[in-house]
Amino acid sequence: MRCFTVLGPSQTGKSTVVEKLGSLEGAPRKSSSPYGLNLTEFTFGNEAWCALDAPGPNEALAHAQHALLASDACILCVSSAPEEAVLAAPYLRAIEASESPCILFVNRMDEPRGRLRDVIAALQDYANHTLLLRQVPIREGDRIVGSCDLISERAWRYREGQTSALIAIPESAAEREHEARTELLEHLSEFDDWLLEELIEDREPPSDALYAISSRILRENRIIPVLIGAASHGNGMMRLMKALRHEAPPVAVLRQRLARAGNVDENKLTAVSFHAYHRQNVGKTVLVRALGEGLRQGASLGGSSLGAVQNLANGRSNSAVVPAPGDVFATVKSDHLSVPSLLTHAAVVAPPEWTEPPTPMLERILVPVSERDENKLSETLAKLSETDRGLKVLQEEGTGAQLVRAQGPVHLRDLCRTLSDVFHIDVTDRMPSRIYRETIAKPSEVHYRHRKQTGGAGQFADVKLSIRPNERGRGFTFSETVKGG
Numbered sequence: 001m002r003c004f005t006v007l008g009p010s011q012t013g014k015s016t017v018v019e020k021l022g023s024l025e026g027a028p029r030k031s032s033s034p035y036g037l038n039l040t041e042f043t044f045g046n047e048a049w050c051a052l053d054a055p056g057p058n059e060a061l062a063h064a065q066h067a068l069l070a071s072d073a074c075i076l077c078v079s080s081a082p083e084e085a086v087l088a089a090p091y092l093r094a095i096e097a098s099e100s101p102c103i104l105f106v107n108r109m110d111e112p113r114g115r116l117r118d119v120i121a122a123l124q125d126y127a128n129h130t131l132l133l134r135q136v137p138i139r140e141g142d143r144i145v146g147s148c149d150l151i152s153e154r155a156w157r158y159r160e161g162q163t164s165a166l167i168a169i170p171e172s173a174a175e176r177e178h179e180a181r182t183e184l185l186e187h188l189s190e191f192d193d194w195l196l197e198e199l200i201e202d203r204e205p206p207s208d209a210l211y212a213i214s215s216r217i218l219r220e221n222r223i224i225p226v227l228i229g230a231a232s233h234g235n236g237m238m239r240l241m242k243a244l245r246h247e248a249p250p251v252a253v254l255r256q257r258l259a260r261a262g263n264v265d266e267n268k269l270t271a272v273s274f275h276a277y278h279r280q281n282v283g284k285t286v287l288v289r290a291l292g293e294g295l296r297q298g299a300s301l302g303g304s305s306l307g308a309v310q311n312l313a314n315g316r317s318n319s320a321v322v323p324a325p326g327d328v329f330a331t332v333k334s335d336h337l338s339v340p341s342l343l344t345h346a347a348v349v350a351p352p353e354w355t356e357p358p359t360p361m362l363e364r365i366l367v368p369v370s371e372r373d374e375n376k377l378s379e380t381l382a383k384l385s386e387t388d389r390g391l392k393v394l395q396e397e398g399t400g401a402q403l404v405r406a407q408g409p410v411h412l413r414d415l416c417r418t419l420s421d422v423f424h425i426d427v428t429d430r431m432p433s434r435i436y437r438e439t440i441a442k443p444s445e446v447h448y449r450h451r452k453q454t455g456g457a458g459q460f461a462d463v464k465l466s467i468r469p470n471e472r473g474r475g476f477t478f479s480e481t482v483k484g485g
Contacts (some may be wrong), residue, residue, distance in 0.1 A: 008077035010056030057409035062357035073248035099352035307333030360405035
C-alpha cells in the first residue's frame with residue numbers, strides 16, 4: 001500500500017480532492033477519527049492507496065504533522081487567490097521540516113481570483129524549495145477552460161465530471177507555454193548534467209527522459225512541483241494522481257528517512273504510529289503504518305504484544321491479517337504504543353523533533369456538570385493528553401480544578417465533544433481564576449508559642465516563621481525544620 005497526506009488551510013477543497021482521487025477507478029472506502037483525520041483507501045493503477053485527509057484549522061496542525069510521519073509524499077492544497085494562498089505557510093514549513101516530497105496543488109482554478117504566478121510568488125517567500133510550475137492554464141476570456149502540461153507539451157480541455165479532452169495547444173496559450181517550459185527545463189537542468197548538455201547543444205529532450213528526471217528529483221525532495229485543477233469538477237485529478245503514482249517514492253524511502261531522523265537502525269524500524277483516539281466500549285485505538293515484516297496480532301511491537309488488528313473501514317478485528325510493509329491498519333488493546341512514535345519490535349522510540357506540536361494558545365478550566373464526575377474527569381483528561389500531544393492538562397493552583405491548555409477554540413470544542421460522546425462526561429468551561437500575589441520586599445520573622453492543657457500530657461509547640469525575598473527567577477521555595485516532638 002502507498003500512502004500520502006492531503007493538507008492545507010480550511011476551505012481549500014482538500015476533502016474534495018481526496019474524494020475525487022479515490023473515485024478515479026472505483027469506490028473508495030472511508031473511515032474517520034473524532035479529531036478530524038479522515039482515511040480513504042482506494043485502488044489506482046492496480047495498486048492499493050491510502051489518503052490521509054488532515055483537518056484544516058491551524059489548531060489541528062499537530063495532526064497534519066503526525067500524518068506526514070507515515071506518508072510517502074503529500075499534496076499541499078492552496079487557494080487560487082494569492083492573498084489566501086499564503087495561509088498555507090504553516091503547512092509548508094511543516095512539510096519542509098519533515099522532508100516529505102510534496103506536490104503543490106492550486107485548487108479551484110475554475111474561479112481564479114488572481115494570477116497563478118502571483119500565487120507561486122506569494123508562497124515562494126515561505127519555501128526553501130523551488131516551486132516549479134508543471135502546468136499552465138488555458139484561458140478563454142476570464143475563464144480557465146483547461147491546462148497545458150509543460151513536459152509532454154499536451155493541452156487538455158476540462159470537461160465537467162469527465163476525463164479532460166486532448167486538444168491542440170491554442171495560439172493564445174502558446175507563447176506562455178513556451179516561456180514556462182523554458183523556465184521548467186532550466187530548473188530541471190540544475191539537477192541533471194545530461195539535460196544541461198542537451199539544452200546547451202540546443203537539442204529537444206524527449207518527454208520520457210524529462211518525466212524520469214522529475215520523478216527522481218521529487219523523490220530526492222529537491223523541488224516542489226506545482227499542478228493546477230478544480231477538484232469539485234474533477235478537473236486535473238487524473239494528472240495529479242498519475243504524478244503521485246509515478247513520482248512519489250515507495251515506503252522503503254520513508255523507512256530510510258525516519259530511521260535517519262530518529263537515529264534508529266533502519267533494519268530494526270518496523271512501524272510508525274501516527275494517530276490515536278478513544279472509542280466507546282472499545283478504548284484506545286492506534287493507527288499504525290507497517291514499515292517492515294513480521295507484524296500480526298500477538299507479535300512483539302514496541303516491547304509488548306500487538307493487540308487486535310482491525311480493518312480501517314469497518315473496524316472489525318481479524319487475527320489472520322498480516323500487514324505488509326506499507327499497509328495502514330488500526331490496533332486496539334495496544335495501550336503501550338504512544339503516538340506518534342517510531343516502533344521496533346523491542347522498543348518505542350521518540351519521534352523526530354519536528355513533530356512537536358505548536359504551543360497551546362487557549363487556557364480554560366473544565367468543570368464537570370455532575371460532581372460525581374470530578375475524579376473521572378481527571379483520569380479521562382490524562383488519557384486524552386496521551387493521544388493528543390497538542391493538549392496540556394494541569395491543575396489550577398489554589399483550587400485544584402482541571403486546567404487545560406488547548407490549541408484554540410475549535411480544539412477545545414472537539415475535546416468537550418469527545419468527553420461527552422465517548423466518556424459521557426458533560427463539562428462547562430471558564431476562565432482560570434486570577435491569583436493575587438504580593439512580592440516579598442524584605443525579610444520578616446514571626447514567633448508563636450502554642451500551649452493547651454486539657455488533661456493528660458497537654459499540647460505545646462514553639463513555631464518560628466521566617467520570610468525573606470528569593471533570588472529573581474527562583475520562584476517560591478519552602479523548607480522546614482522540626483526539632484523535638
